[in-house]
Amino acid sequence: MELNQSNPRNSGLKAAIVVLALLLMGSLAYVYKLNQDKSAVDSSLSKTMTEKEKFQSELEAKIAEYDTAIADNTALKGELEEEQAKIVELLEKIKKSNGSVAELSKYKNEYVKLKREMDNLIAENNTLKEANVGLTKNLDSTTVLLSNAKTANDTLAAKNENLSKTVEKAQKLSVLNLTTLAVKQKSSGKQVDTDKATRADVLKISFTIAENQVAKTGDRLYFVQVIDSKNNVLGEKKTEAFGSTYLPYSFQKTVKYENKTVQVQEDLPVKNITAGSYFVNVFDKNGELVSKNSFQLR
Structure with a gap:
């Protein structure tokens, strides 16, 4: 069971x-x-x-x-x-x-x-490359033939260029003895030298153009630039363009040159000038700096 x-x-x-x-x-x-x-x-x-x-x-x-x-x-x-x-x-x-x-x-x-x-x-690029190689080979012989003539021409051109530079350099005029004198203009017309900025009302600027027998005779143009200690241009403050360059100047001076030494002098009236360093630069008609100097006023 x-x-x-x-x-x-x-x-x-x-x-x-x-x-x-x-x-x-x-x-x-x-x-x-x-x-x-x-x-x-x-x-x-x-x-x-x-x-x-x-x-x-x-x-x-x-x-x-x-x-x-x-x-x-x-x-x-x-x-x-x-x-x-x-x-x-x-x-x-x-x-x-x-x-x-x-x-x-x-x-x-x-x-x-x-x-x-x-x-x-x-x-297509490879085809062009091969064609260029072939063209280069064909031109090589012509290049060799022209090379001697080009070398002779280059030599002659170099001699002419050197001669031209020598003549140009010889014809350049030397600007010497750049000086600036501050004076006080009296009512009588007499000018008295001073080194104080507050008294000066005329800057007498002078320089010498040296004798050069190979230079061309004729008028020579110069731009005179006087700059104070605050980088301000004194005088006329006109501007002359030389290509893309602009030259601010105090006055310009035309000098008659006849292969002999020339003494150049110009009075620059001034007003309320301050003490400090002053810089005088002379540029020729091409805008090239040919002389520079500086002076102090107290």
Whole structure:
């Protein structure tokens, strides 16, 4: 009687164990499937990134190829630079992309069109380069023939230029002994020397043009510039243009020159000048500084 009662319980326990075993096996199979799917995705992503890196390397190689062609400096240089810029732009797009298959496929199609244009340009550039080499060889013989004549002409031109410079230098006039004296003008007309700024109302400026027998005779124009300690130009404050350079000056002086020493003197009226350093510059008609000096007033 006891044996018959235990049989149903044993059967139920066995059934439960079987169900649990089946559930465990199902769970294990599901986990295995998930791991397989993850491995497949990882493999796909890895493959995609590898394709992206290979594509980038190919584009970088093409950019370098463009650099070589551009360095040839043929008539196609401008077109080569434009097409290279398109490749560079495409490379930047790829670097910023997520590397998906769809994006890579899109950019590869774009690259195919660019590469076709590149191949045509590179081929044409090589043709031009070869033509230039041939032209250079043909010109070499002519260059050799002209070289001797050019050398002779250059030598003669150099001698003429040196002679011209020597003559020009010899004809230049020397401006010497530039001096400035401050004076007080009295009502009687008498001028009294002074070194006080508050008393000075006239600056007597003088210089000497030295004798030069090879210089051309005629009028010589000079611009005299007097600058106070505050960088103000005294006198007329007019301006003379020398090309793109402008020279402010105190007064101009025309001197008649006849190959002999000439003493030049000019009075510059001043008013309310201050103590300090003063600078005097003399420029010729070409705006070249020919003499300079300075003086102090207390």
